[in-house]
Amino acid sequence: AHQHLKLTDIHNLTPANELFDTVVVFENYPVEDSAVEQEASTLSLTHAEARDATHYPLSLMVMPGTGLHLRFDYRPDAFDRPHVEGIADRFVRILKAVAASARQFVRDIPSCSEDERERILNAWNNTTHEVPGTTLPDLFEQQVARTPDALAVTGGGTRLTYAELNARANRLARYLADRGAGQERLVAVAASRSVDLVVALLAVVKTGAGYVPIDPEYPGERIAHMLRDADPVLIVTQAETAEKLPAETAVDASRLVLDDPVSRALLEDQDPSNLSLDEHRPNRLLPQHTAYVIYTSGSTGRPKGVAVSHAAITNRLLWMQDEYGLEPTDRVLQKTSSAFDVSVWEFFWPLVAGAAMVVAARGEHKDPAALAGLIRTEEVTTAHFVPSMLGAFLQHPDAATCAPLKNLICSGEALSVELKNQALRTLGGSVHNLYGPTEAAVDVTFWECRAADDTVPIGRPVWNTRVYVLDAGLSPVPVGVAGELYIAGAQLARG
Incomplete structure (x- = not known):
C-alpha cells in the first residue's frame, strides 16, 4: 500500500537512525537459456511470481520481443486510470x-487525436458573441442619456x-480638438489621481484620439522615452505633475495645465454639448481607431507602446458587464495607476454600465487602512487587487470591515489557493481570477473561485476570444501537457 514512498519519506517516518541493515540484489544478466541450464544442472526453479513498482508518479517499461510490449505503471494519487490510458x-x-512512415519528423506527428483536436481548437473556444460596432464615447454618451442625474x-x-461629467469632458474635448486631437492621433495625459484625470481620459476619446497615460511617479528617463515614442499632439497635465515631466523631451507638443486659472477660464467658455460630425469631428470615429496606448516594459525591458482599438476594449467591457452585471447602486473602486491596463476597465466599465466610480486619492490607493476606510464610507461593491497587494490588504484588521464586497477581481499575478480562501472568508463576496496581457485588451480568460477548489486556474476565454496551448511547432498539445499560451480574437492590440 505504501510502495510509492520515497526512501527519504520512509526514513523520515521511522525512528531508526539506520534505514537499512541488509540488502540483497539479484542481477539478471541476459544469457542464453542453454547456458543457464548447464550452470544450474543441480538446481531447479519450479515457480516464480514477481511484482515490481517504483515510487515515480508514472513509469513506462518497454519489453522487446516479436513485438514491443509496453507497460505503464502509475501512482493513483498522481494520475487516474483514464488519464494514463490517454497517454x-x-x-x-x-x-x-x-x-x-519512418522518414517523417517525429515533431510533425500530431500528439492529439482528431476528437481531442476538435475539442481543443473549437469546442473549448466557441466564444462567438455578437457585439455592436461601437466606441467608448458612444457607450458613455448612451449611458448619460439614460441616467443623467445619477x-x-x-x-x-x-x-x-x-450629465456634469459629460459636460466637463465635452468642454475639454472641444478645446483639444481645436488643437489637433483627432482620429489616429495621440494625446498624453499626465495627471494625478483625481476626477480631473477621469475627465481628461473621457475628453481625449471623445475627440477620436487615443490617450497615452503617463504616471507622474515614473522615472524621468522612462517618461521622456514614452513621450518621444508616442509623439503626442498634446500633453494634458496639472501644475503639480507638470513639474515632474522632463523639460526636454524632444516632443513638439503643447501642454494644457488643467488647474491653471487661464486654462480653466478657457474651458468654461467651451460648448458642453456632445461633439458631432462638424468641424470638431470631420471624420466618423470608428471601432477600429485607437482608443489608448499603454506602455509595457516588454521582454527587453524597454517600454513598448501597445495600441488598443475601441473594438477591442468595448468587447472586453460589454463581456464584463454581461458576466458580472453592475447595477446603478454599485460602486467601483478606481485605484490602479492609469499607466497599468487594469485601470482601463476601472475607468470605463462603471461609466458605460450606469454605476459610479470611486477614485482613490494619491497615497490612499496603496494604504490598506485608507483603502478599507474608503471602501466602507463610499460603499464600494467592486474592487481589483493584484494578489500581492491583496495579501497586504487582508492582513490589516480593517479589511474585515469591508465585508461583504460584492466582487473582488484579481489579476496581474498568480492567485494562490490560500489567498483565494482568505479573501472568500474575510470579504464574503465573489472572488474572480482573470488573466491577460496588455496586448489583448486587459483580460482574455476568467474564473470564478470557489472555496472547495484546490487550484486557481486562469479559466476560460471571454467573448470572441480564443486561447490555445501549443508546442514548439505551433500544434495543440493534449490536455495535461505543458506548452505556450497563444491568444487570438477580437481583443488583440493593433499590429
Whole structure:
C-alpha cells in the first residue's frame, strides 16, 4: 500500500537512525537459456511470481520481443486510470505513425487525436458573441442619456453626475480638438489621481484620439522615452505633475495645465454639448481607431507602446458587464495607476454600465487602512487587487470591515489557493481570477473561485476570444501537457 514512498519519506517516518541493515540484489544478466541450464544442472526453479513498482508518479517499461510490449505503471494519487490510458493511446498512435512512415519528423506527428483536436481548437473556444460596432464615447454618451442625474464619479471631495461629467469632458474635448486631437492621433495625459484625470481620459476619446497615460511617479528617463515614442499632439497635465515631466523631451507638443486659472477660464467658455460630425469631428470615429496606448516594459525591458482599438476594449467591457452585471447602486473602486491596463476597465466599465466610480486619492490607493476606510464610507461593491497587494490588504484588521464586497477581481499575478480562501472568508463576496496581457485588451480568460477548489486556474476565454496551448511547432498539445499560451480574437492590440 505504501510502495510509492520515497526512501527519504520512509526514513523520515521511522525512528531508526539506520534505514537499512541488509540488502540483497539479484542481477539478471541476459544469457542464453542453454547456458543457464548447464550452470544450474543441480538446481531447479519450479515457480516464480514477481511484482515490481517504483515510487515515480508514472513509469513506462518497454519489453522487446516479436513485438514491443509496453507497460505503464502509475501512482493513483498522481494520475487516474483514464488519464494514463490517454497517454498510452497517444504513445501507441505516435509509434504506429513512425512505423508507417519512418522518414517523417517525429515533431510533425500530431500528439492529439482528431476528437481531442476538435475539442481543443473549437469546442473549448466557441466564444462567438455578437457585439455592436461601437466606441467608448458612444457607450458613455448612451449611458448619460439614460441616467443623467445619477452619480458617475466621486473623488477628492468632488462628486459629478453623469450629465456634469459629460459636460466637463465635452468642454475639454472641444478645446483639444481645436488643437489637433483627432482620429489616429495621440494625446498624453499626465495627471494625478483625481476626477480631473477621469475627465481628461473621457475628453481625449471623445475627440477620436487615443490617450497615452503617463504616471507622474515614473522615472524621468522612462517618461521622456514614452513621450518621444508616442509623439503626442498634446500633453494634458496639472501644475503639480507638470513639474515632474522632463523639460526636454524632444516632443513638439503643447501642454494644457488643467488647474491653471487661464486654462480653466478657457474651458468654461467651451460648448458642453456632445461633439458631432462638424468641424470638431470631420471624420466618423470608428471601432477600429485607437482608443489608448499603454506602455509595457516588454521582454527587453524597454517600454513598448501597445495600441488598443475601441473594438477591442468595448468587447472586453460589454463581456464584463454581461458576466458580472453592475447595477446603478454599485460602486467601483478606481485605484490602479492609469499607466497599468487594469485601470482601463476601472475607468470605463462603471461609466458605460450606469454605476459610479470611486477614485482613490494619491497615497490612499496603496494604504490598506485608507483603502478599507474608503471602501466602507463610499460603499464600494467592486474592487481589483493584484494578489500581492491583496495579501497586504487582508492582513490589516480593517479589511474585515469591508465585508461583504460584492466582487473582488484579481489579476496581474498568480492567485494562490490560500489567498483565494482568505479573501472568500474575510470579504464574503465573489472572488474572480482573470488573466491577460496588455496586448489583448486587459483580460482574455476568467474564473470564478470557489472555496472547495484546490487550484486557481486562469479559466476560460471571454467573448470572441480564443486561447490555445501549443508546442514548439505551433500544434495543440493534449490536455495535461505543458506548452505556450497563444491568444487570438477580437481583443488583440493593433499590429
